[in-house]
Amino acid sequence: MLSGKVWPIHPSPAEDELLSSWLTRIARLNYTKLHTLVSIAFPNTAIWNRDIDRSASPVFLRQLAARSGKDLHQVRQTTLNTFAYSLGSSIRGRGNDRWIMSAGIYHRTRKQPWLGYCPLCLAEDLDPYFRRRWRLAFYTVCHRHSVLLLDRCPQCQSVIQFFRHDLGDRNKPAPLTLNLCFHCQFDLSRAPAYGDAWSDWRVQQDMSVLGGLFDLGYLSNFTGEFQYNYLYLDVLHHLARCLASRLGQPLWQISRQMANLPAHNIPAQFRYIEQMDISTRHELVTTTIWLLHEWPSRLLHVCTQAHMKSSTLFRDWPRAPYWFASAIFPKLYSPNQHISLEEISEAIAYCHRHYIPVNTVQVAKVLGLNGSKRISEFLRLLNL
Numbered sequence: 257m258l259s260g261k262v263w264p265i266h267p268s269p270a271e272d273e274l275l276s277s278w279l280t281r282i283a284r285l286n287y288t289k290l291h292t293l294v295s296i297a298f299p300n301t302a303i304w305n306r307d308i309d310r311s312a313s314p315v316f317l318r319q320l321a322a323r324s325g326k327d328l329h330q331v332r333q334t335t336l337n338t339f340a341y342s343l344g345s346s347i348r349g350r351g352n353d354r355w356i357m358s359a360g361i362y363h364r365t366r367k368q369p370w371l372g373y374c375p376l377c378l379a380e381d382l383d384p385y386f387r388r389r390w391r392l393a394f395y396t397v398c399h400r401h402s403v404l405l406l407d408r409c410p411q412c413q414s415v416i417q418f419f420r421h422d423l424g425d426r427n428k429p430a431p432l433t434l435n436l437c438f439h440c441q442f443d444l445s446r447a448p449a450y451g452d453a454w455s456d457w458r459v460q461q462d463m464s465v466l467g468g469l470f471d472l473g474y475l476s477n478f479t480g481e482f483q484y485n486y487l488y489l490d491v492l493h494h495l496a497r498c499l500a501s502r503l504g505q506p507l508w509q510i511s512r513q514m515a516n517l518p519a520h521n522i523p524a525q526f527r528y529i530e531q532m533d534i535s536t537r538h539e540l541v542t543t544t545i546w547l548l549h550e551w552p553s554r555l556l557h558v559c560t561q562a563h564m565k566s567s568t569l570f571r572d573w574p575r576a577p578y579w580f581a582s583a584i585f586p587k588l589y590s591p592n593q594h595i596s597l598e599e600i601s602e603a604i605a606y607c608h609r610h611y612i613p614v615n616t617v618q619v620a621k622v623l624g625l626n627g628s629k630r631i632s633e634f635l636r637l638l639n640l
Contacts, residue, residue: 353530356393582601
C-alpha cells in the first residue's frame with residue numbers, strides 16, 4: 257500500500273492546518289500507523305523528536321510534496337516558517353522563537369503546553385485538525401468563536417499529543433480522528449468553552465483582531481494609522497515581557513488594579529512568554545493591549561504611577577518601532593540636561609525638511625552643539 261510514489265489517500269491540507277496535524281491525518285486515512293508511514297516514506301529523517309512544524313528541512317518538504325501529490329508551496333504553507341515575515345523574526349527551528357510556543361520536547365513527548373485548541377472549531381470540523389495559529393503565543397482567543405483556547409485535556413490535564421495514539425501497542429489501531437486525548441481518550445471537541453472575562457469590549461475586539469492579523473498583513477494602530485504586523489507585535493511582545501519581568505512587576509500590579517482585575521504575581525519559573533500556559537499568556541497579552549488603549553496617555557500614566565523609567569521600559573530593545581518610541585521615550589526620559597527632547601525632535605524635523613542626514617553630528621550642529629550623548633541615545637531608540 258505504501259510502496260508507490262504517491263500515497264493512495266492524500267488529502268490536501270485544510271485551511272491553516274499544521275504540518276504535524278496534516279501528516280497524522282494522512283496516516284489515519286491510509287489506515288497506517290503514523291510512525292510506520294513516516295519511517296517508510298522518510299527513512300533516516302528525525303521527525304517526532306523534533307519540532308517538525310518549524311524545523312522541516314527543504315528536502316523533507318520536497319519529499320512530502322511528492323508523496324502527497326501536492327504543490328511544494330502548498331506544503332510549505334503548513335509550516336510555521338511562513339509566519340516569519342509577519343512576526344518580524346526568523347524561525348530558527350530550535351531553541352526559543354519569538355511568539356512560537358515552545359514544545360519542551362523530550363524524546364517523542366511534549367513536556368510543555370505547545371499547542372492550543374478551540375473546542376468549538378474541532379466540533380465544527382468534518383475531519384478535526386489543528387491550526388497553525390494555535391501555536392502562536394499571543395493567540396489565546398478564537399477569532400471565530402470568541403472563546404478562550406485550551407492547551408490541555410480538561411479531564412486528565414495532559415498536553416496535546418495527537419501523534420502518540422498508536423505508540424506502545426503495535427496491535428492497537430489509532431483513532432481515525434485527531435480530537436481525542438492520547439492519554440484518556442476524552443473528546444476534546446466536547447471540552448467546555450468559556451468567553452473572555454474582560455469587561456472592556458475594546459480589549460475583546462482587539463483579541464479577535466489578533467487572530468486575523470495574517471489575513472491582512474497590517475492593522476490600524478491607536479493613532480489611526482496603519483502599521484505592519486511585525487511593528488505592532490514587536491511592541492506587544494516587549495511590553496508583555498516587561499510586565500512579566502521582575503522590574504516590571506509594579507507596572508503589572510498597577511495595570512491590573514486599574515483594570516479591576518486580580519493582580520496576582522506571575523510565576524517566576526516562566527522566563528519566556530512562549531513557555532507559559534495559556535491562562536498566564538492570556539492575562540499578559542490582554543493587559544498589554546489594555547495599556548495601549550487611550551494611546552499614549554494610559555501607558556504614560558501607569559508608567560508614572562509605577563515610577564517606570566525609560567531605561568527600564570526600553571531595556572534590551574535597541575530598535576523600538578518609531579510610532580512607539582517617539583510617543584513614549586520623550587515623556588519618560590528626563591535627565592538633568594539643559595537640552596530638551598522637544599528641541600531634539602524639532603532639530604530632527606528640520607533635518608528631514610532640508611534633506612540633511614539625520615545623525616548625532618548633524619542634529620547637534622543644528623542645535624549649535626559639538627555633540628550630545630542624549631542626542632545619540634534618542635536617535636538610537638528611534639532607529640535613526
